[in-house]
Amino acid sequence: MLYKRSSELFCEAEKVIPGGVNSPVRAFKAVGGTPIFAKSAKGAYVFDEDGNRYIDYINSWGPMVLGHAYPPVVNAVIEKAKLGTSFGMPTEMETQIASLAIKMVPGIDKIRFVNSGTEACMSAIRLARGYTKKDKIIKFAGCYHGHSDSFLIQAGSGAVTFGSPNSPGVTKGTAKDTLLAKYNDLESVNTLVNANFGEIAAIIIEPVAGNMGCIPPKEGFLEELRQICDKNGILLIFDEVMTGFRLARGGAQELLKVQSDIVTFGKVIGGGLPVGAFAARAEIMDYLAPLGPVYQAGTLSGNPLAMAAGLAMLNALEEDTSVFQRLAEKTLYLENGIRKVLTSNEISYTINRLGSMISVHFDSNPVYDFQTASKGDNETFKKFFHGLLEQGVYIAPSAYETWFISDALTYEDLDFTIDAIEKVAKTL
Numbered sequence: 001m002l003y004k005r006s007s008e009l010f011c012e013a014e015k016v017i018p019g020g021v022n023s024p025v026r027a028f029k030a031v032g033g034t035p036i037f038a039k040s041a042k043g044a045y046v047f048d049e050d051g052n053r054y055i056d057y058i059n060s061w062g063p064m065v066l067g068h069a070y071p072p073v074v075n076a077v078i079e080k081a082k083l084g085t086s087f088g089m090p091t092e093m094e095t096q097i098a099s100l101a102i103k104m105v106p107g108i109d110k111i112r113f114v115n116s117g118t119e120a121c122m123s124a125i126r127l128a129r130g131y132t133k134k135d136k137i138i139k140f141a142g143c144y145h146g147h148s149d150s151f152l153i154q155a156g157s158g159a160v161t162f163g164s165p166n167s168p169g170v171t172k173g174t175a176k177d178t179l180l181a182k183y184n185d186l187e188s189v190n191t192l193v194n195a196n197f198g199e200i201a202a203i204i205i206e207p208v209a210g211n212m213g214c215i216p217p218k219e220g221f222l223e224e225l226r227q228i229c230d231k232n233g234i235l236l237i238f239d240e241v242m243t244g245f246r247l248a249r250g251g252a253q254e255l256l257k258v259q260s261d262i263v264t265f266g267k268v269i270g271g272g273l274p275v276g277a278f279a280a281r282a283e284i285m286d287y288l289a290p291l292g293p294v295y296q297a298g299t300l301s302g303n304p305l306a307m308a309a310g311l312a313m314l315n316a317l318e319e320d321t322s323v324f325q326r327l328a329e330k331t332l333y334l335e336n337g338i339r340k341v342l343t344s345n346e347i348s349y350t351i352n353r354l355g356s357m358i359s360v361h362f363d364s365n366p367v368y369d370f371q372t373a374s375k376g377d378n379e380t381f382k383k384f385f386h387g388l389l390e391q392g393v394y395i396a397p398s399a400y401e402t403w404f405i406s407d408a409l410t411y412e413d414l415d416f417t418i419d420a421i422e423k424v425a426k427t428l
């Protein structure tokens with residue numbers, strides 16, 4: 001494939017945008033080479049500036065669960081745009097999407113809309129701190145909750161005491177309030193809770209981790225977290241920015257039958273426009289301004305174009321009673337195909353999957369937390385990524401990413417992908 005135009009555009013972009021991109025993972029740093037520039041997308045396919053077509057397994061990192069340029073979403077945005085693109089006043093549609101989300105997701109009475117998953121998680125921990133009147137939070141190594149300061153934390157040398165910043169610009173003062181536990185490791189949580197007794201506002205977790213590959217929770221792990229929270233007056237926050245409206249109508253909470261206290265959304269809920277949201281029972285949500293003391297605001301929050309896209313997306317998911325089943329079946333089909341190919345080519349691998357989230361790790365040991373996810377062979381992944389790109393299959397340019405399956409993928413597309421993997425596997 002030729003990437004001439006993409007390379008030229010990247011050179012131009014680098015002059016005026018740091019690294020040429022507005023979000024780091026797009027830059028292909030983990031896999032080498034220069035990013036391909038998108039021109040358009042439709043259904044299961046994305047087309048680049050050189051006219052190449054790819055079967056898309058990123059789907060804008062999740063939002064396009066029904067495929068690109070999904071007509072009801074596109075039409076809703078076009079019609080709304082004609083009426084004005086932002087008012088800074090409440091609109092009827094905000095109540096409609098709020099009511100629909102509350103109907104779809106278990107255990108929430110009220111929801112507030114923001115502009116990104118980052119904002120949703122940032123606001124959720126502020127709300128948890130305001131509500132519990134405690135400062136500290138526990139997060140899990142390898143879970144991603146956006147780029148706000150409190151989450152850019154790695155385990156400190158004395159992990160039991162507090163974390164340390166993993167980006168310059170995050171202060172030690174902020175880092176000391178974020179404690180790092182290990183995913184799927186209850187003992188690490190109990191140690192932190194005991195060492196910081198009475199000081200913890202919230203435990204925040206991706207109920208199915210998707211930012212270190214796909215890592216499902218071990219049996220009983222979330223249930224036990226729920227109990228630890230209840231016993232200690234800690235709020236449990238499920239970050240469902242990736243899993244919400246993807247794993248089930250009501251997200252991971254519905255699928256895994258564990259109820260959080262606060263849940264955050266992004267990605268699918270905006271149908272491809274910038275939307276995030278956080279929700280909880282009324283007693284907690286009413287702590288927010290203007291009703292309560294916890295401040296949170298946004299000039300473009302609840303933006304009519306974004307709400308129109310989100311509402312059209314949620315309506316489509318609500319009406320189609322078999323969509324999540326179909327997504328899971330397609331993903332399982334892909335999993336079985338990849339297993340067959342990699343096994344017959346004697347490549348060491350582990351595949352993790354839950355519903356429509358799947359990841360391929362180039363290591364034969366089980367992957368259940370950040371440490372085990374880090375053991376994958378990155379050189380093999382790089383070859384795998386570029387090989388697939390060359391075959392017209394676009395997966396995320398990082399070994400730590402989940403593949404996002406969309407319902408626009410046909411079984412022909414999946415077979416094409418498995419054939420492409422067969423070709424690439426011979427070169428690994």
Ligand SMILES: *Cc1c(COP(=O)(O)O)cnc(C)c1O
Pocket residue numbers: 115116117118119121144145146147206210211239240241242266267276
């Ligand atoms: C993508 C993601 C975020 C951040 O959302 P942005 O819209 O990129 O700010 C937060 N949490 C999880 C689990 C995510 O996957």
